[in-house]
Amino acid sequence: MKLPNIRYASPASIEDACDLLSADEDSKIIAGGQSLLPVMAMRLAQPSVVVDLGNVPGLTDLEEAGDYIRFGPMVTHAAIVSSPAVAKHLPMMVAAGRHIAHPQIRNRGTLGGALAHGDAAGEWPLVLLALNGMVEVQSVRGRRTIDADDLFVGPYMTTIAADEIITDVWIPSHSDGWGYGEFARRAGDYGLANVAVVMSTEGSQISNARVAVGAAVGKIQRVPEAEDVLNGSELSPERAEVASEAGAKSLSYISDIHGSAEYRQGLVQELIRRTIVEAGART
Amino acid sequence: MTSSSPSNRVEIDVEVNGRRRTVAVDARDTLADHLRNDQKLTGIKLGCEHGVCGACTILMDGAAVRSCLTLAAQGDGRSIRTVEDLSDGAALSPLQEAFKRHHALQCGFCTAGFLISATELLESNPSPTRDEVIEALSGNLCRCTGYQTIVEAVLDAAGQIGN
Numbered sequence: 001m002k003l004p005n006i007r008y009a010s011p012a013s014i015e016d017a018c019d020l021l022s023a024d025e026d027s028k029i030i031a032g033g034q035s036l037l038p039v040m041a042m043r044l045a046q047p048s049v050v051v052d053l054g055n056v057p058g059l060t061d062l063e064e065a066g067d068y069i070r071f072g073p074m075v076t077h078a079a080i081v082s083s084p085a086v087a088k089h090l091p092m093m094v095a096a097g098r099h100i101a102h103p104q105i106r107n108r109g110t111l112g113g114a115l116a117h118g119d120a121a122g123e124w125p126l127v128l129l130a131l132n133g134m135v136e137v138q139s140v141r142g143r144r145t146i147d148a149d150d151l152f153v154g155p156y157m158t159t160i161a162a163d164e165i166i167t168d169v170w171i172p173s174h175s176d177g178w179g180y181g182e183f184a185r186r187a188g189d190y191g192l193a194n195v196a197v198v199m200s201t202e203g204s205q206i207s208n209a210r211v212a213v214g215a216a217v218g219k220i221q222r223v224p225e226a227e228d229v230l231n232g233s234e235l236s237p238e239r240a241e242v243a244s245e246a247g248a249k250s251l252s253y254i255s256d257i258h259g260s261a262e263y264r265q266g267l268v269q270e271l272i273r274r275t276i277v278e279a280g281a282r283t
Numbered sequence: 284m285t286s287s288s289p290s291n292r293v294e295i296d297v298e299v300n301g302r303r304r305t306v307a308v309d310a311r312d313t314l315a316d317h318l319r320n321d322q323k324l325t326g327i328k329l330g331c332e333h334g335v336c337g338a339c340t341i342l343m344d345g346a347a348v349r350s351c352l353t354l355a356a357q358g359d360g361r362s363i364r365t366v367e368d369l370s371d372g373a374a375l376s377p378l379q380e381a382f383k384r385h386h387a388l389q390c391g392f393c394t395a396g397f398l399i400s401a402t403e404l405l406e407s408n409p410s411p412t413r414d415e416v417i418e419a420l421s422g423n424l425c426r427c428t429g430y431q432t433i434v435e436a437v438l439d440a441a442g443q444i445g446n
Binding site: 001002003004005006007008009010011012016019020024027030033034037038041042048049050051052054055078101102103104105107108187188 | 293313
């Protein structure tokens with residue numbers, strides 16, 4: 001379908017973009033547009049004004065900044081997947097980014113857009129949560145930082161206010177073990193179940209385990225029941241089995257034409273098990 | 284060009300197939316709408332109009348993108364190539380010749396999108412493996428060929444047949 005009638009603005013600075021958002025509560029930021037334009041085409045969104053960040057300078061930075069990698073919000077999926085700094089410090093992002101749709105979408109879609117969209121099946125929200133990142137947002141009311149743990153509250157729902165714009169994404173460089181798993185019926189489709197796991201070891205004991213699940217459960221979320229089984233224990237295939245079973249059992253699942261809740265629970269359990277084993281092998 | 288006052292008409296400066304022009308577009312126009320309706324580049328096809336089928340794929344600053352998922356206004360300052368630019372008059376490009384040789388099209392609706400996705404691949408990776416070809420073409424749907432002949436054509440154009 002053709003897009004609904006809209007007005008368009010292309011501000012030259014974040015401040016101007018914030019003014020536009022604050023002047024009209026039905027206005028909406030467009031970054032790469034790979035999620036916004038489909039939902040507009042299907043009339044699931046009809047913003048009055050589309051505010052394009054494409055001409056705001058400095059939003060495509062990707063740099064090492066102390067213990068973090070700092071991303072501008074307009075960095076594309078393709079740029080992340082091919083970045084040597086990301087490959088070195090955040091290899092999970094390379095593995096996860098390859099699951100995002102298709103090359104033509106990855107050439108346009110952006111990190112900031114994907115995080116603000118907050119799709120429960122989105123790869124970047126899941127990765128941000130597992131890697132304990134944060135976003136910095138700006139509005140006419142000022143700037144603030146939101147930890148990934150406080151960012152995702154439901155399907156397409158984040159704690160970013162309608163007048164706020166993501167200006168920076170901060171993700172700590174990781175030397176920890178990591179695992180990423182996603183199941184989709186065809187390559188490039190939205191995953192039916194996505195899982196990301198990070199852990200470190202002290203001696204032979206697991207510590208700081210972060211297990212995050214997306215897609216199957218309708219909301220990007222951590223799985224404390226799985227993390228509790230892992231932390232303080234020694235990693236073994238049996239431990240991974242116990243953690244995945246406890247974790248999968250603790251969640252509630254979507255059921256629809258693509259799969260029953262029971263099926264999704266099975267997928268999540270197996271993906272948690274595999275990603276724990278992968279993460280353990282990398283510590 | 285930047286503007287902080289919202290408008291339903293937008294002036295853009297865009298280079299299309301080597302010709303640069305300044306045109307006014309509707310804010311709601313996708314790049315596909317503009318290129319097909321205003322610039323009459325109807326080689327671009329609109330199948331799904333929400334980013335699934337890949338028939339509208341064009342090159343924007345050398346990168347293959349969905350022209351149905353890009354606003355015409357976002358084409359401002361960009362350089363665009365469409366399927367119309369691949370041949371030299373009636374002389375087909377080596378990739379187009381390979382499509383012809385391998386019967387890599389039947390109804391032809393998806394063909395422009397496949398040619399553009401494959402062009403981006405071969406420009407960045409002149410000797411792709413079969414898996415790399417399949418990955419590069421994964422975002423384009425064809426309902427006629429079953430894909431095998433398309434993959435063969437791209438590998439042939441890259442001189443990779445038999446590898």
